[in-house]
Amino acid sequence: xxxxxxxxxxxxxxxxxxxxxxxxxxxxxxxxxxxxxxxxxxxxxxxxxxxxxxxxxxxxxxxxxxxxxxxxxxxxxxxxxxxxxxxxxxxxxxxxxxxxxxxxxxxxxxxxxxxxxxxxxxxxxxxxxxxxxxxxxxxxxxxxxxxxxxxxxxxxxxxxxxxxxxxxxxxxxxxxxxxxxxxxxxxxxxxxxxxxxxxxxxxxxx
Amino acid sequence: xxxxxxxxxxxxxxxxxxxxxxxxxxxxxxxxxxxxxxxxxxxxxxxxxxxxxxxxxxxxxxxxxxxxxxxxxxxxxxxxxxxxxxxxxxxxxxxxxxxxxxxxxxxxxxxxxxx
Numbered sequence: 648x649x650x651x652x653x654x655x656x657x658x659x660x661x662x663x664x665x666x667x668x669x670x671x672x673x674x675x676x677x678x679x680x681x682x683x684x685x686x687x688x689x690x691x692x693x694x695x696x697x698x699x700x701x702x703x704x705x706x707x708x709x710x711x712x713x714x715x716x717x718x719x720x721x722x723x724x725x726x727x728x729x730x731x732x733x734x735x736x737x738x739x740x741x742x743x744x745x746x747x748x749x750x751x752x753x754x755x756x757x758x759x760x761x762x763x764x765x766x767x768x769x770x771x772x773x774x775x776x777x778x779x780x781x782x783x784x785x786x787x788x789x790x791x792x793x794x795x796x797x798x799x800x801x802x803x804x805x806x807x808x809x810x811x812x813x814x815x816x817x818x819x820x821x822x823x824x825x826x827x828x829x830x831x832x833x834x835x836x837x838x839x840x841x842x843x844x845x846x847x848x849x850x851x852x853x
Numbered sequence: 854x855x856x857x858x859x860x861x862x863x864x865x866x867x868x869x870x871x872x873x874x875x876x877x878x879x880x881x882x883x884x885x886x887x888x889x890x891x892x893x894x895x896x897x898x899x900x901x902x903x904x905x906x907x908x909x910x911x912x913x914x915x916x917x918x919x920x921x922x923x924x925x926x927x928x929x930x931x932x933x934x935x936x937x938x939x940x941x942x943x944x945x946x947x948x949x950x951x952x953x954x955x956x957x958x959x960x961x962x963x964x965x966x967x968x
Contacts, residue, residue, distance in 0.1 A: 659940075660932065666932065705896075709886075799913055
């Protein structure tokens, strides 16, 4: 065996990206043929990439858009008064804490059997006046466009930054019309596109 | 939340911790919410600079050069971060996903077979 396992682990990512020269590539392939551990590492690495490249991997969970638009609507109705009822404030604080604790909180919606199996049921999302929206969204770090996107949206300009969706709403970001806004919620009583359009100005100063 | 990078240098070197075979996960597995939840959760366990490089390159499918331009770093630095991110994600996800797509063990602390 020409190269060591350590050398293989160092080059395995570049191998997957086809960034190695032919000689290195051949050396790795010869190693994989003989070392089942490294072959397993290669297989797993390719699996990871394949899974995440599937557009379903980080898609917003079921009900995300309904909850988001409901939350935006609620925020709008509160924004102009610049005050939140103490009980609402407590609920909102709880929701923000929960969201911050799980930055990629899509797991909250979907994880039934793993780490946070019950948080969804404990969240105040069922409360009619405080629909919590969990999940991570992307915003542009160096462009002040005040728009947030789902993580895989191609319209995040410049360097992205990922933050909980509740934080984005609180900071006055509005949803990207391409990746989020286009899915018009069917649920009665949620924000209309016009409402969302005015949302930005409504909460910027709250 | 445990750190996967304690005591490791930031030169991209990373020793895989899980060597069990991980057969191909059927594409239909992504229809399952717990699999998607596991993938999202695993990303939160990476440090921000690894997560960013991985999302841009492997989720958004940008090239290494495009990723480097967006992050303002060299191609070499992107490749280093990708190496760490991919191997760490593999270690996080392997224990659960290798057995027919079950994720019940996905976040158990990874074991070292040689210890």
